[in-house]
Amino acid sequence: MNGRTAGTNLDTVRRHNLAAVLELVHREGPLARSALTQATGLNRSTVGALVAELAELGLVQEREPASSNRVGRPSPVVVPSSRVVALAVNPEVDAVTVAIVGLDARVHARVRYPTGHIPSAAEAVAIISTVIEGLRSALAQATRVVGIGVAVPGLVREEDGVVRLAPHLEWTEEPFAAELESATGYAVLAANDASLGANAERLFGAGRGAADLVYLNGGASGIGAGVIVGGLPLTGISGYAGELGHTLVNSCGVRCHCGATGCLETEVSQRALLSVLGMESADADELDRSLSSAVAGGDGAVIAEVDRQLGFLATALRTATNVFDPQLIVLGGFLGALHALDPGRLPRLVSAQALAASAESLSIVRAELGSDILMIGAAELAFGPLLASPAS
Template sequence: MDSRATAGTNLDTVRRHNLATVLGIVHREGPLARSLLTQATGLNRSTVGALVGELAELGLVQEREPAVSNRVGRPSPVVAADGRVVALAVNPEIDAVTVGVVGLDAAVRRRVRYPTGHIPTAAEAVAIVSAVIDGLRPDLAAATRVAGVGVAVPGLVREEDGVVRLAPHLEWSEEPFASALAEATGFPVLAANDASLGANAERLFGAGRGASDLVYLNGGASGIGAGVIVGSTPLTGISGYAGELGHTLVNSAGVRCHCGAIGCLETEVSQGALLRVLGMEAADADELERGLSAAVEAGEPSVLAEVDRQVRFLATALRTATNVFDPQLIVLGGFLGALHALDPERLPRLVAEQALAASAERLTIARAELGSDILMIGAAELAFRPLLASPAS
């Protein structure tokens, strides 16, 4: 074998790896001085300069002059992910389909929620997403590149082909949603479980920044989903179905869940039950939280009893998560975050009383920080994944 060819291949592999490393850092951390990139990568200044230059030529980063400082010497240029590179994010729900445009700088540029008034079929969701994307063409015209589409599905999604094996609240089963959406839109499409994508989004850009081991639980109209990060890596399982904490047992005397089991977390802790006790037919996350806060502050007995019941069952599920995964952080999103916010000290106390002391002693329970942007950012991150892994291709 020609040794020069081997050396060239090895050098090219290293260059591609370094390009991905630099792009990943500015994507996750935000704008950074080139001198800080040099420190973060351990590469020399000229190498970092060349890598940044190549990424700029590829249209993936921008360089700008830093703010004026009092430091002696020429200030280092600031490198930022180019927000004109975008991904489309999709989240089908039981009463709506949401489509967003998210920049490589993790900023949500646009979000459109299309109410359906009923549970959309997979085919209806494809048609809605395709129509919304057509309506977003003016926004996309300002983009220099569309990386693709990421879909956050409230259900079990087979990772390798985006087939929705089961999304019970959507009443979808064995739906090839990713391939159907790709055919309809012309964009590459990747799909995954919504809570797993939310966990990754919070790890990278929200309450979980800096945490290597965390559990994320989200509560919404479609039930309770969860995602687990272990050693800074999303825990997916062999087919991408790991983390279904919504179907852990919390009440052996409970009702039968749609999954077939008795007493699952999402049968005992639900947004629907909170809406009923508040006398509300429907509400978005902010309206539900305001209603809960007002009722609790007013001391309404039925609301206080329901909140107490749900918090206790939630604590039981979090005890299981704590004992099994030994996380440093549990992040609660959706209406679970609202429940926690009513009394931020209670849930940690209940979990500490039930979990193994050694597992709970370093545990923190926090509310998700990304709010309504979380699934848009999480789904976009899925679409950006191939680009971030191999910027040069």
């Protein structure tokens, strides 16, 4: 081995270790240097040098630990920089949401821009650009903006961010990532919203520590799903895997926009809940409160609709349980609100239908990240290149 090869290999190892330390701090939150040493298996001096380099890059900060009764000098605590941020975007049928999310996995600012109609791709790009301009003062507080992550309610081609089909948005073959990048000057990555939500819950929410989980999100644009298998997202050959919203739940149901009959998202929908509640629109928190109040008050029409939707949802979850054998099913959006009305009901319904061996270890829970979930998931997409190569 010549000197040049040895130097190259050492640099590769250093870059790998740098990424490992940053990823730990980003995903676990503040960590003592001693904890980083234990988690990475590296020696203290190496970890110290890596933390110093990350601090010089402005990606982490070191703080003095809280006082303790332990003997000896306590280890400094390493925290991700909140001033390194990503922009997160979620276009929906009735609004476009833009947020600033820090490397500390916190949403620092959020703007929901109601459209009153389904925005075209070009209109969504214009809205996002305008909102970002309005966030300039907040962005000026950041030391680095890594780019934009977009959570799209539809099929997105991984390699170039082309929205192949977003039926509720009525988008087909839209080069959305490229157009948004051209309009804003930021690097843009886009992916399916539910897949990003699944990853966010796995890393920062109810799915922490779960290697196998299924996440379903219910929103104004229907029902999407993301699947984590063995700790890795299940994407399929082109990134379209996990479309549980188009699982057959009612062979006598209505025709879906996808062309099939009786899909989950035709039988279980936010629109139907809003209609029975006498509401035209509502954000997630408003719908949650109204639904809980109506059920608690004994509103027969609302209770009947909730019963109907939970029955069809259980059928879809039975299929997910039998096919993926997950440890956890996480429900977000209005699906989480339905589940929260009686947290024991869905597990009973699914256990009664699914294969006993697959259902015996299954837990069904509500997403913990609430309305932040898609913003955190989209930001994680934008942070990906930085986490993989902090020194680039």
